[in-house]
Amino acid sequence: MEVNNIIDHLTQHGVKPSPQRLNIYKYLIEEKNHPTVDTIFKDLIGAMPTLSKTTVYNTLKLFIDKGVAKVINIENNETRYDADTSIHGHFKCEKCLKVFDINIDMSEIKTLDISGFLIKETHFYLKGICKKCRSD
Amino acid sequence: MEVNNIIDHLTQHGVKPSPQRLNIYKYLIEEKNHPTVDTIFKDLIGAMPTLSKTTVYNTLKLFIDKGVAKVINIENNETRYDADTSIHGHFKCEKCLKVFDINIDMSEIKTLDISGFLIKETHFYLKGICKKCRSD
DNA sequence: ATTAATTTTGCAACAATTACAATAATGTAA
DNA sequence: TTACATTATTGTAATTGTTGCAAAATTAAT
Missing domain, CATH: 3.30.1490 (Dna Ligase; domain 1)
Known part of the structure; x- marks a missing residue:
């Protein structure tokens, strides 16, 4: 997906596309690894050195609320996230x-x-x- | 299920039926509420005042290992258990x-x-x- | 009865998540 | 621009579910 399309997609769902949100969302759709918060954080901290793990939590919660991401609950101690919101x-x-x-x-x-x-x-x-x- | 049947069932699956294990298993099959560890503990502590929460954890892990119970993972912060091991x-x-x-x-x-x-x-x-x- | 093996227990340690207040960034109106 | 209001991000502390571990209790075996 193009960056502009991503911005539109988030905006249309009521998510204001801050740099952190954009990067986290891009990560979700590009790396199709159904990551955990920890994976997201570790993979993005290099490019965004000030990123906080709390921001990752906040952002994912917002994504869920606004319907641009879904929770995957397979193991009870690792919550994963998926930007594919279709039923699968x-x-x-x-x-x-x-x-x-x-x-x-x-x-x-x-x-x-x-x-x-x-x-x-x-x-x-x-x-x-x-x-x-x-x-x- | 009769108590003797329960004992047989556990024994046949390699679970030695101690009093704690029996009570926890009976609770699982009688109360069909798909309980959490906390619920099990709170509901049984009256009848078994020395029961420890660690024992509930240990016992459920044993049940899973031996195939007499299954984990239900719906919310990421509440692991539930089910003695119905059929696919449903x-x-x-x-x-x-x-x-x-x-x-x-x-x-x-x-x-x-x-x-x-x-x-x-x-x-x-x-x-x-x-x-x-x-x-x- | 002694000894060995297993089970239970209580408490400490751990890890994922949330609460919260401070800081930073952004938007708005004069 | 400047001043002010709103929103987003951050770091730390608190919370919660779970596990590790060693001591105590129970059960089994010799």
Whole structure:
């Protein structure tokens, strides 16, 4: 995505694009690694030496509120973030620890037990061993 | 489930049924509230006044290892536990905070992107407002 | 009964996250 | 521009869920 498009996208969602926010958002969409706060912080501190970890937390919370990012909750001690807000699933490899995107067809899922329930968020993930790690 | 059945079930999975383990497991299957460690501890400390929170942690970790319980990870700051180890999903109501079980047909899901991947765990959950809370 | 092995317990340590107040940056109106 | 108001960023302290660890208690074995 072009920088101008990013600025538009954030602005349209009510996120004022400060330098920190821009860099964090760019990082989220360019590195498709579903990073943790710590990863984001460590990868950006070089380019923005004054960056504070609190800012990363604040910014991600803002992104979630404004709907330009989503939380991925696979392990209870590592919250990850994803700028892809479409409904999709994840696969976490227990060996290389990478998180992969997977497409899912949710139409088959919304069923029986929860008729009358209002669904706001859909989360799906698998854990196991990825193809590459199995052959290593 | 009868107590003897519970003992058999735990034993068959390699869990020696101490009083603490028995009570925690019974709590898990009787109260279908998908409790947190804190909830379990607070609800059992009356009946077992010497119970330690560390024991609850240890016991649940053992249950997971031995396959008689599963982790439910919906919020990043509240790990919940479930003695139903079959593949099923959950719905968390944002208003009353209850967690409901939902049946899912996983055959529709395992797809494309992850051919060749070894799947060990399947997790699915929704968030929203439950029927009762919508009508209140 | 002694000894060995396992389980439980309490407390300290740790790590992720949040609260909060101070500082910095930005926007606005004269 | 200058002065003022608003918003964003930062650093530190506090909080919370979890784990590490060694001592005490319980259970099993000889």
